[in-house]
Amino acid sequence: MTTLEERKLGDSIIRELYRDPDYIDDPVIGEYVDGLWRALLAGARARGELTPELEERYAWEVLLGRDRAINAFALPGGYFGLHLGLVGVVTTRDELASVLAHEMSHITQRHIPRMLSQQSRQAPLMMAAMVIGMIAASKNPQAGTALAVGGQAALIQQQLNYSRDMEREADRIGYGVLEQAGYAGRGFTGMFEKLQNASRLSDNGDWPYLRSHPLTTQRIADMQQRQRSEGLNPSAAPPADLEALLVAGRARVLSRQGVDVLRAWASEPNGAGFSSQPLARRAGALYAAALAHAQLRDLPRAQALATQLALLVAGDMRAARQARLLQAELALQAGQPDRVLTLLPTGASPRSQDGQGQAGRPELLLRAQALTKTGQPVEAASLLQIWVSDRPRDAGAWQALAAAHAAQGQVLRSLRAEGEAQLAHRELAGAVDRFRAAQDYSRKNPGSTADLIEASIIDTRLRESQAALAQQRLDEAKLR
Numbered sequence: 001m002t003t004l005e006e007r008k009l010g011d012s013i014i015r016e017l018y019r020d021p022d023y024i025d026d027p028v029i030g031e032y033v034d035g036l037w038r039a040l041l042a043g044a045r046a047r048g049e050l051t052p053e054l055e056e057r058y059a060w061e062v063l064l065g066r067d068r069a070i071n072a073f074a075l076p077g078g079y080f081g082l083h084l085g086l087v088g089v090v091t092t093r094d095e096l097a098s099v100l101a102h103e104m105s106h107i108t109q110r111h112i113p114r115m116l117s118q119q120s121r122q123a124p125l126m127m128a129a130m131v132i133g134m135i136a137a138s139k140n141p142q143a144g145t146a147l148a149v150g151g152q153a154a155l156i157q158q159q160l161n162y163s164r165d166m167e168r169e170a171d172r173i174g175y176g177v178l179e180q181a182g183y184a185g186r187g188f189t190g191m192f193e194k195l196q197n198a199s200r201l202s203d204n205g206d207w208p209y210l211r212s213h214p215l216t217t218q219r220i221a222d223m224q225q226r227q228r229s230e231g232l233n234p235s236a237a238p239p240a241d242l243e244a245l246l247v248a249g250r251a252r253v254l255s256r257q258g259v260d261v262l263r264a265w266a267s268e269p270n271g272a273g274f275s276s277q278p279l280a281r282r283a284g285a286l287y288a289a290a291l292a293h294a295q296l297r298d299l300p301r302a303q304a305l306a307t308q309l310a311l312l313v314a315g316d317m318r319a320a321r322q323a324r325l326l327q328a329e330l331a332l333q334a335g336q337p338d339r340v341l342t343l344l345p346t347g348a349s350p351r352s353q354d355g356q357g358q359a360g361r362p363e364l365l366l367r368a369q370a371l372t373k374t375g376q377p378v379e380a381a382s383l384l385q386i387w388v389s390d391r392p393r394d395a396g397a398w399q400a401l402a403a404a405h406a407a408q409g410q411v412l413r414s415l416r417a418e419g420e421a422q423l424a425h426r427e428l429a430g431a432v433d434r435f436r437a438a439q440d441y442s443r444k445n446p447g448s449t450a451d452l453i454e455a456s457i458i459d460t461r462l463r464e465s466q467a468a469l470a471q472q473r474l475d476e477a478k479l480r
Contacts, residue, residue, distance in 0.1 A: 001113035003057045008475060010059065010077025011426060017081065018425040022066045025396045026254060027362040028325055029064060029087060032247045036097045036183075037062050040104055043181030049108045049173060054078070058107065062100070068255045070195060072099050074106045076113070087251035089194050092241040094178075094187025101174035101181070102188075109173060111166045171219060175226060188223040189234055196220070240280040242319035246309075249288035250326075253295060266292040269305065283313050290326060299334045306330055328366045332373075340370035361387075361397075368400045377407035388420070395424035412442055412451055416458050419465070428469040435462035 017023055041060060044050035058078025068085040075081065080103050090096045106112070171188070179185050224234040253265065265288045268274065274282065286309040293302035306327045313319035324343055331339040344363050364387055371380035381404040388397050402417035419434030435458055442455040 003053065006110075006113050007057055007059070007077035010075050010079045012475070013075055014059075014061075014063070014077075014079050015426045017063055017065075018427070020065070024064050024066050024084070024254065026064060026250075027365050027396065028322070029084070029247055029251055029254075031361050032243075033062055033064070033082060033087070033096070033100075036093060037100055039181040039183075040097060040101050040177055043101075043177045043179075044104060044108055047176055047180050049105070049177060051108075054108060066254065066256050068257065072103050074103045074112070078107055080104070080107075084251040084255035088248050088255060090191065090244060090248055092184075092187060092190065092238050093244050094184040094238065095191040095194070096187075096244070097181065097183045098174065098178055098187035098191045101178040101183075102170050103174075105170040105174040105177065106166070109166070109169055111170070114166075168219070168222075171222065175223065184238065185223070185227050185230070186232065186234060186236070186238060189220060189227070190238065192220045192223065240278070242280055242283055242313055242316045243322055245280055245284035246287045246313075246319055246322045249284045250291060253288050253291040259296070262292040262295050265289055266296060266298075266301075269308075279312065283309060283319065286312065287322070287326065290330070294330055294333060299330060303327070303330050303334065325362050325366070328370075332366060332369060337370035337373040340366055341374070344370075361394075365396060365400055368404060372400075372404050372407050377404045380404040381408065381410075381413075392420070393424045395421045398424060412438055412445075412447070412454055412458075415441060416454060416461070419458075419461065423461075423465065428465055428472055431465045432462065432469055435465060 037060075041050060041055075045055070060078045062080045062082055064087075065081055065083050067083040069083050070086045070089055071083045072086055073081045080100070082100075086099065087096065175185055175188055178187060227234040253262065265285075267289075268285045269282075269289050274285070277285075286305055290302045290305035290309060293299070293305065306323065310320065310323040310327060313323050328340045328343040331337070331343065344367050346367075364383060368380040368384050371377065371383075381401060384397055384401040384404060388394060388401060391397065398417045398421035402414045402421065405411075405414035405417060415434055415438035419431045419438065422428075422430035422434055438458045439455070439462060442451065442458065446452075
């Protein structure tokens with residue numbers, strides 16, 4: 001199986017995941033995970049695990065899902081999925097990085113094509129069709145026709161299960177990548193124990209591509225032995241990681257736990273003995289409580305708790321930033337855009353992962369929305385345009401840019417931004433529709449020289465999208 005075939009297979013699956021209601025583009029958690037991910041990619045590159053060919057041809061993208069399951073999975077072509085349920089149980093960045101390192105190693109060692117190499121060349125296409133069908137069935141029990149391929153389902157499910165040797169290889173190489181990236185090896189042990197305690201010992205059977213971790217005491221013991229060989233104490237408690245606990249609290253609330261669970265989290269700071277708990281425990285609980293109150297439409301109480309949290313974690317730069325972002329998010333929801341601009345002024349704001357004094361994606365999107373709401377869409381568009389020029393696959397930023405242009409009455413630019421957002425999510429048909437709408441608008445409403453340049457760009461993007469869509473439909477025809 002060539003890298004091109006594997007990437008096409010991954011692309012066909014990822015289009016469905018972007019459409020899935022459980023997919024979430026959360027700027028805060030997404031940036032946090034991306035910081036870990038980029039460091040691990042650098043570590044794999046330094047160790048020689050990530051070859052130039054794989055780095056160029058694979059996507060290396062991590063998608064977040066609202067699923068409450070404590071799980072993560074790898075897909076063909078360098079795509080990865082991470083459930084908020086897993087993010088919600090971690091207590092340190094080392095633990096979350098260990099999961100990502102393990103899944104990354106499945107791809108760098110090409111475990112999926114190694115399994116498929118034993119099958120016919122039609123197996124990848126057949127598998128893609130099966131995955132799409134399983135997604136439909138998992139969301140709609142009545143969609144039985146999606147699984148009408150009979151016994152092939154069990155066969156493909158069996159093909160997708162990693163062998164024990166591959167799991168051990170992903171553990172071993174992932175451990176090396178984790179340490180190369182600057183994270184502590186104890187993250188593996190801590191995460192394995194959490195997964196084992198949560199009884200995530202095998203795939204949940206919903207989707208065939210999910211990569212769960214069949215944890216055993218031998219695998220945990222192996223990681224502990226590795227740490228002892230390095231002169232480390234595997235039983236030593238890791239230092240408190242306030243930012244990781246705040247992000248975990250956010251993940252728990254956003255994973256759609258239900259109203260009763262939200263109410264329980266919202267009331268936790270009111271419990272007896274809460275003030276005597278360790279700072280890290282109180283910080284995580286306050287974050288979750290504030291966000292839970294927001295989900296329950298009690299914004300005044302949510303903002304009060306967020307202010308309390310900000311005071312509590314003021315001494316930790318990264319945690320203080322997360323608290324400030326939460327305050328700004330709640331202010332925007334409460335219809336206080338001016339407060340957002342006060343909390344997130346223009347200029348330096350330390351990012352969670354590198355602390356290099358640069359504003360990150362959450363600040364950008366919150367400020368852009370606030371600027372648009374306060375009658376400053378030109379400034380918002382300027383900020384967003386610079387961002388998407390460097391990061392053209394940021395669908396959320398393109399959507400925010402479309403809103404900023406629309407607020408200015410710049411219909412042509414707004415339609416083009418909507419098309420770019422569709423492209424970022426591999427929705428080629430949607431992109432063609434938006435670019436065509438922009439093209440029609442340009443013909444009916446010829447404007448300035450700048451509009452003519454924009455129209456020319458739209459014509460080019462439309463042709464590119466149509467060609468890509470034609471190729472996509474040709475590939476999909478082979479599935480039938």
